[in-house]
Amino acid sequence: MLKADKVSFSYGRRTVVDQVTVAIEPGKVIALLGPNGAGKTSLFRLLSGSVAPESGTVTLDGKPLKDYSANTLAKRRAVLPQTSQLGFNFMVREVVEMGRLPHAKADKSTDEESVVELAMEWADIKHFADRHYMSLSGGERQRVQLARCLAQVWPGEKASGESTYLMLDEPTNNLDISHQHTCLREARRLADKGVGVACILHDFNLALAYADSCVVMFDGMVRAAGTVETALTAEVVGDVFGVNATLIEQDGQRVIATLLK
Amino acid sequence: MPLRIPEKRRIWIHVALVTIMLVLGVVALNIGPLKSTWGEIWQVIRDRILFVAVDDRSWADPIIWNLRMPRIVMAMLVGAGLAVAGALMQGLFRNPLADPGLIGVSSGSAMGAVVSIIVLPYIGLTGDWLMYAATPICAMVGGVGITFLIYQLSRIGGRINVASMLLTGIAINAIGGALIGLAVTQIATAEQLQSFTFWSLGSLNGVLWPVVGITALVLLPCLVAALWLGKPLNAFLFGELEAYHLGVDVPKVKRIAIVVSALMVGVTVGFTGGIGFIGLVAPHIIRLSFGPDHRFLLPASALCGAILLLIADTLARTVAAPAELQIGILTSLIGGPFFLMLLLKSRKEMSI
Numbered sequence: 001m002l003k004a005d006k007v008s009f010s011y012g013r014r015t016v017v018d019q020v021t022v023a024i025e026p027g028k029v030i031a032l033l034g035p036n037g038a039g040k041t042s043l044f045r046l047l048s049g050s051v052a053p054e055s056g057t058v059t060l061d062g063k064p065l066k067d068y069s070a071n072t073l074a075k076r077r078a079v080l081p082q083t084s085q086l087g088f089n090f091m092v093r094e095v096v097e098m099g100r101l102p103h104a105k106a107d108k109s110t111d112e113e114s115v116v117e118l119a120m121e122w123a124d125i126k127h128f129a130d131r132h133y134m135s136l137s138g139g140e141r142q143r144v145q146l147a148r149c150l151a152q153v154w155p156g157e158k159a160s161g162e163s164t165y166l167m168l169d170e171p172t173n174n175l176d177i178s179h180q181h182t183c184l185r186e187a188r189r190l191a192d193k194g195v196g197v198a199c200i201l202h203d204f205n206l207a208l209a210y211a212d213s214c215v216v217m218f219d220g221m222v223r224a225a226g227t228v229e230t231a232l233t234a235e236v237v238g239d240v241f242g243v244n245a246t247l248i249e250q251d252g253q254r255v256i257a258t259l260l261k
Numbered sequence: 262m263p264l265r266i267p268e269k270r271r272i273w274i275h276v277a278l279v280t281i282m283l284v285l286g287v288v289a290l291n292i293g294p295l296k297s298t299w300g301e302i303w304q305v306i307r308d309r310i311l312f313v314a315v316d317d318r319s320w321a322d323p324i325i326w327n328l329r330m331p332r333i334v335m336a337m338l339v340g341a342g343l344a345v346a347g348a349l350m351q352g353l354f355r356n357p358l359a360d361p362g363l364i365g366v367s368s369g370s371a372m373g374a375v376v377s378i379i380v381l382p383y384i385g386l387t388g389d390w391l392m393y394a395a396t397p398i399c400a401m402v403g404g405v406g407i408t409f410l411i412y413q414l415s416r417i418g419g420r421i422n423v424a425s426m427l428l429t430g431i432a433i434n435a436i437g438g439a440l441i442g443l444a445v446t447q448i449a450t451a452e453q454l455q456s457f458t459f460w461s462l463g464s465l466n467g468v469l470w471p472v473v474g475i476t477a478l479v480l481l482p483c484l485v486a487a488l489w490l491g492k493p494l495n496a497f498l499f500g501e502l503e504a505y506h507l508g509v510d511v512p513k514v515k516r517i518a519i520v521v522s523a524l525m526v527g528v529t530v531g532f533t534g535g536i537g538f539i540g541l542v543a544p545h546i547i548r549l550s551f552g553p554d555h556r557f558l559l560p561a562s563a564l565c566g567a568i569l570l571l572i573a574d575t576l577a578r579t580v581a582a583p584a585e586l587q588i589g590i591l592t593s594l595i596g597g598p599f600f601l602m603l604l605l606k607s608r609k610e611m612s613i
Contacts, residue, residue: 090554
């Protein structure tokens with residue numbers, strides 16, 4: 001389990017994460033929601049180990065993150081950034097292959113080629129695997145980056161017994177609606193294979209459809225947490241985002257519609 | 262359009278580049294005012310390999326072995342060093358425009374060199390060791406310092422701001438130029454001025470074995486270290502944060518890349534002055550022909566740079582013989598059009 005326990009972090013005087021407790025569990029999808037500037041990405045940085053919390057602890061399987069080397073951590077968790085830069089013209093396949101970088105030496109048993117192929121298949125980018133990254137549209141690039149992250153934490157045939165985690169920071173950015181669903185469906189599939197998935201989302205309905213649990217953040221603090229059914233209610237959404245929210249249920253599917261107050 | 266190069270073909274490309282470099286090197290041995298036959302050149306090399314006594318050596322030995330050979334080896338070393346330094350900086354700054362000359366590293370090294378050529382004797386330090394040790398050391402220190410400064414100034418939130426990088430480079434170049442000008446006009450003696458002018462033009466003229474040895478001593482370990490950086494630099498291109506997420510020890514890689522590239526620029530600038538364009542052109546030629554993968558780019562750039570500078574230097578000493586051309590003119594003359602051609606060809610692909 002990748003767990004943040006009462007973590008706080010601030011930029012100068014502004015506290016962006018305030019006493020937040022959250023856990024990413026293997027086999028589960030957890031959604032992080034909240035308005036812009038609520039501290040979602042900062043919480044992600046704490047969870048990924050790229051910044052250290054000012055107070056509280058982040059642990060992976062009970063051991064503090066700072067006790068892991070960058071390479072060991074990279075084998076256990078991948079992070080899809082909100083935006084990606086890449087100033088050089090790699091081929092799509094080469095970008096996805098970079099996801100295997102942390103595994104380069106350790107595991108000879110995994111067939112690297114096939115992992116890359118599968119990750120590309122999942123992210124639906126195989127048909128442009130031999131194109132140049134720079135010639136792609138924003139949405140296509142996002143999918144390539146997703147494939148890179150999938151490849152990084154790909155659950156191998158031979159289970160090493162160590163849980164892996166996928167952290168997606170607004171993975172649906174720039175994606176058309178069909179690929180938004182594909183993206184989260186693949187995240188869901190990966191979770192069903194035992195990977196712990198955390199996902200920053202702005203679309204409640206995607207969260208309702210694909211996530212097991214969710215954390216709604218507001219002003220650096222947790223406003224609501226729990227299963228999506230209990231935590232992501234019309235009341236919470238209306239409260240946090242300052243909108244009129246209505247929950248619509250149909251055929252067991254739940255949707256939250258919002259209107260300006 | 263750069264193709265994905267299979268592992269096996271990468272080896273062949275390297276073999277081809279090494280062969281081209283060696284053949285050009287041997288050809289260059291026989292180019293110059295003194296004409297000799299291939300047999301005589303072979304004899305000189307054989308004599309040296311077999312440690313033949315001084316009196317039994319070929320008559321051509323002093324010219325071939327003591328004048329041309331060190332210069333040719335030096336051209337290869339400096340070309341490889343500058344090209345790899347350029348490739349490292351482009352990877353480090355995640356930008357194809359980063360070039361030791363453009364972003365001010367060469368200026369930093371030049372400032373260091375000026376300190377050793379002019380300021381050290383002025384405060385009473387003199388001697389032969391100055392030329393062999395103090396100049397390159399000062400140039401290296403200057404290069405490392407300036408590279409750190411530029412990197413810190415152009416890094417905003419873990420990503421490189423290109424505008425800051427180029428503007429810092431312009432500022433450093435301006436300050437460097439002014440300081441060097443001041444030192445030259447105010448402090449230098451006529452003799453120092455001459456040595457400085459000669460140096461600042463950038464030339465491999467008069468390079469002897471000891472200088473080649475010192476250069477190799479610095480460059481070869483740096484080149485080996487640079488090869489180790491291939492993989493992490495690939496991850497680096499996504500940004501520092503993403504590189505960390507991919508398991509790269511970011512501070513360590515950054516430190517090594519900065520120190521290694523600046524050392525290489527420093528030692529070459531210290532001995533041969535500012536030779537431009539190689540650091541920009543050689544990696545680009547490789548990148549445009551074979552793609553941007555650093556595992557391939559770094560060694561191939563080294564060979565490409567060695568070949569380019571060898572050609573440029575051979576032309577520099579023969580085109581206007583007995584006079585010497587400034588080598589920078591030639592590197593620009595050869596590199597510039599080639600670079601433009603590649604740019605035109607790849608414009609559709611948006612390759613850089």
